[in-house]
Amino acid sequence: MEQTIDKQSELMKQVAKELAIKLTQVKNVIDLTNEGNTIPFIARYRKERTGALDEVVIRDILDRWNYLLNLEERKAEVIRIIDEQGKLTEDLAGKIENATKLQEVEDLYRPYKQKRRTKASIAKERGLEPLASWMMTFPDTGELREEARRYINEELDVHTEEDAITGAKDIIAEMVSDDAEVRKWIRFETMKHGIIESAVKDGEKDEKQVxxxxxEYEEPVGKIVPHRILALNRGEKEGILKVSVKPDIEKIITYLKQSFIKNERSPVASEVMLAIEDGYKRLIQPSIEREVRNELTEKAEEQAIHIFSENLRKLLLQPPLKGKIVLGVDPAYRTGCKLAVVDETGKVLHIDVIYPHPPVSKKDEAENKVMGIIEKYKVEMIAIGNGTASRETEEFIADTLKKLGGSDTYYLIVNEAGASVYSASDLAREEFPDLHVEERSAVSIGRRLQDPLAELVKIDPKSVGVGQYQHDVSQKKLQESLTFVVETVVNQVGVNVNTASSSLLQYVSGLSKTVANNIKKYREENGKFKNRDELKKIPRLGEKTYEQSIGFLRVVDGDEPLDRTSIHPENYPVVRRLLEKLGFSTTEIGSEKLIQRLNAVNINDMAVELEVGELTLKDIFDALKRPERDPRDDLPKPLLRKDVLKMEDLKPGMELQGTVRNVVDFGAFVDIGVKQDGLVHISKMSNQYVKHPLDVVSVGDIVTVWVNDVDVNKGRISLSMLKES
Known part of the structure; x- marks a missing residue:
């Protein structure tokens, strides 16, 4: 038991060192998690114990901790198996104990692993291991064929000296292949100096020449960037490309010769060398190539998932346009543009369809209908989906707004990725049983403008259109990462328990899908929640779940003013003592008087007086100043438009403002209000060296760009964030 505690303490020290944080922070995060606390809860309400670590660092600690625990488990298993074979030495046990990666443990275990029948195992069955051992002593004298003759045995299928020598060489080849140090050196050498090559295998399958x-391509393994790895993998998977890793074979063979040939003048040296070369080319090289490709793919996947996650985070954090009546438009040609008017709360007021485009082309009728809807429902914003017929619909809406004269109505192109997925889902059918799929889509587009987070959580994160090669990465890892991002954002923003959908509620810290549905059901049967305490009545929402979730659930118009803040009920007694000291009541939170008074308080002194942590008290102060603070309110608002540009209007050097729609390894795609998003290549983002576009821009950013080049035929726009002098 004591030994286990010592080992765990060592592992915690290792995590702290790797992540450059304090040991106490690591220990407390692990302890808090073992007590059943969620990452959002630990990050928000246990800052004193973690030193205010954010969700990402807490997750990194737990990921690394679990990896090290699995590593220790595997080491113990491998040592046990080798020991049971009676082959465990002190030296080998030490090497396994000191291994820092699972790959190293597997390399050390390789010679003792139960293998399917190999050439070497067949040779051993034929009694040829002593001959191989003799050859590896590199005798000064003696004749190999003569020695081999001793092993001829018709019963064991060894008919000639050649049979015996071939079998012994197979044993030597496998022995070389199983050497952990050798594999480690060759793997490192291949990673550092190998070349990754691709050639066309079946060009006819590549119709679009993607x-x-x-x-005909080659690049050093050590320099190839993640998105090219994933592109090569996809080309190979589709049968278009043949991909291989070419190491410096000559250098590796020289290394093997120096490692194993103890006496070059020995009569067996040339045959042993042939066995070593066979061991490398037949056994090591294909295996190391797979390992190198796997490692490159793993890193590329990590990068792709990281980019997707960051893009998703920014997309979910897009500022809501609160309190606006919105007309959502799902554009189309033949089937017409579906319209949906939603009020400030997202409630559907009106559904319609117009046919402004060919083949129907009822433009005048469509104009009259849209103008009538804008005037009748006092529409302030029009949200146009960015799918098929989007730009033609934008032109039509811009022309219609001009005819309305002094109208204060603006429009915005909304990324509709995933809207069709949502519209056809069980959730959408449940929400709008009487609407057609396209009509639901128009509602979703309108609501995305009002509150992107509340609407986007209804869609599988993989379908929101901000990824790069998302179908080429581990779907399990991608799903885990994207779910973590959604949970983090939802809990940072907080949720109004009286208006939130069950899709949004299920991402709240501690809440399951079942509990989320139970909250919605209770609300429908009993009306609005009046306070946070009432949530204790929800089936399956036990004490621990209540503790984990309640700080993130807001009751805005209830009978307890503190319930509309991010303050956890466990801290209400502290808040009441604080307000009493300052001469205020809970009904005055957010007032100018209280804000001024709080600004004059010394937090450190007050924390001592109230016997509460400084970090917790600081969060309490912030919540009392801005009770319903939404972190999205501090971000720049979306770019609103009244008029439209055509691709033909663009000229090199033209300055424009645009919205970043997607960030990838090689740059960012920016919506500048024409049919096609323009690409700002990474080299055109800054005068300084840019390691990755995410260091400069994020999804949703409003950026000033200059047109570099326009190719109308190919539909390509090249942009720059650098003003050409």
Whole structure:
């Protein structure tokens, strides 16, 4: 038991060192997690114990901790198996104990692993291991064929000296292949100096010439960037490319010769060398190539998932346009543009369809209908989906707004990725049983403008259109990462328990899908929640769940003013003592008087007086100043438009403002109000060296760009964030 505690303490020290944080922070995060606390809860309400670590660092601690625990478990298993074989030495046990990666443990275990029948195992069955051992002593004298003759045995299928020598060489080849140090050196050498090559395998499968640049391509393994790895993998998977890793074979063979040939003048040296070369080319090289490709893919996947996650985070944190009546438009040609008017709370007021485009082309009728809807429902914003017929619909809406004269109505192009997925889902059918799929889509587009987070949580995060090669990465890892991002954002923003959908509620810290549905059901049957305490009546919402979730659930118009803040009920006694000291009541939170008074208080002194942590008290102060603070309110508002540009209007050097729609490894796609998003290449983002576009821009950013080049035929726009002098 004591030994286990010592080992765990060592592992915690390792995590702290790797992540450059204090040991107490690591220990407390692990302890808090073991007590059943969620990451959002630990990050928000246990700052004193973690030193105010954010959700990402807490997750990194737990990921690394779990990896090290699994590593220790595997080490113990491997040592046990080798020991049971009677082959465990002190030296080997030490090497396994000191391994820092699972790969190292597997390398050390390799020679003792139960293998399917190999050439070497067959040779051993034929009694040829002593011959191989003799050869590896590199005798000064003696004749190999003569020695081999001793092993001829018709019963064991060894008919000639050649049979015996071939079998012994197979044993030597496998022995070389199983050497952990050798594999480690070759793996490192291949990673550092190997070349990754691709050639066309079946060009006819590549109809759009997507993989043309890889038909005859090579690049150092150590320099290839993640998105090219994923592109090569996809080309290979689709049968278009043949991909391989070419190491410096000559250098590796020289290394093997120096490692194993103890006596070059020995009569067996040339045959042993042939066995070593066979061991490398037949056994090590294909295996190391797979390992190198796997490692490159793993890193590329990590990068792709990281980019997708960051893009998703920014998309979910897009500022809501609160209190606006919105007309959502789902554009189309033949089937017409579906319209949906939603009020300030997202309630559907009106559903319609117009046919402004060919083949129906009822433009005048469509104009009259849209103008009538704008005037009748006092529409302030029009949200146009960015799918098929989007730009033609934008032109039509811009022309219609001009005819309205002094109208204060603006429009915005909304990324509709995933809207069709939502519209056809069980959730959408439940929400709008009487609407057609496209009509639900128009509602979703309108609501995305009002509150992107509340609407986007209804959709599988993989379908929101801000990824890069998302179908080429581990779907399990991608799902875990994206779910973590959604949970983090939802809990940072907080949720109004009286208006939130069950889709939004299920991402709240501690709440399951079942509990989220139970909250919605209770609300429908009993009316609005009046306070946070009432949530204790919800089936399956036990004491621990209540503790984990309640700080993130807000009751805005209830009978307890503190319930509309991010303050956890466990801290209400502290808040009441604080307000009493300052001469205020809970009904005055958010008032100018209280804000001024709080600004004059010394937090450190007050924390001592109230016997509460400084970090917790600071959060309490912030919540009392801005009770319903939404972190999204501090972000720049979306770019609103009244008029439209055509691609033909663009000229090199033209200055424009645009919205970043997607960030990828090589740049960012920016919506500048024409049919096609323009690409700002990474080299055109800054005068300084840019390691990755995410260091400069994020999804949703409003950026000033200059037109570099326009190719109308190919529909390509090249932009720059650098003003050309």
């Amino acid at each position: 993989f043309e640049m890889y038909y």
